[in-house]
Amino acid sequence: MKALKIPLIREGTVIDHITAGQAVNVLHILGIPGTQSSTVSVAMNVKSRLVKKDIVKVENRELDPHEVNKIALIAPKATINIIRDYKVVEKHEVKLPKEVVGIVHCSNPTCISNAREPVKSRFTVITADPPRVKCYYCEREPEDIADRII
Ligand SMILES: Nc1ncnc2c1ncn2[C@@H]1O[C@H](COP(=O)(O)OP(=O)(O)OP(=O)(O)O)[C@@H](O)[C@H]1O
Ligand SMILES: [Mg+2]
Ligand SMILES: [Zn+2]
Structure with missing residues (x-):
């Protein structure tokens, strides 16, 4: 069988080491699917060391701090x-601030x-x-934060 290859991105963002099962919520945070037509690749339950992870790759897109906080x-x-x-030029670990305003209901x-009011x-x-x-x-x-993100 011919393997389906995930295309490399020339410009864009790879969100790696996503908690397994959360890729769909990450897509939702990014407004995907939306009106944009850039290529998006999603890998779920990929083996990474001892645990599993999800990965989301979005072409022609950088994230704003608000989106990064939501992902965190x-x-x-x-x-x-x-x-x-085609190269990783920056890598950031997500970091939650002490307080999140206007992003969780x-x-x-x-x-x-x-x-x-x-x-x-x-x-x-x-x-x-x-x-x-x-x-x-x-x-x-909140019991399930993902369900509460605005
Ligand atoms: N041009 C590209 N297109 C698509 N995905 C890419 C591209 N370059 C790197 N990646 C992916 O981005 C992620 C980070 O790449 P990197 O080369 O930093 O890997 P790494 O050394 O395993 O990083 P980490 O230590 O964060 O796990 C990997 O999942 C890699 O497959
Ligand atoms: Mg790695
Ligand atoms: Zn309250």
């Missing part, structure tokens, strides 16, 4: 590799951040890996 919330070991002229319906959601990071956050206002800890 679901894949704390992810690395962001910037590709230029509080699951408490009576929380002030869910009221009509223009109060942005605000979460304190308890631990980065595994990612655990609690609401700054009502202290509620």
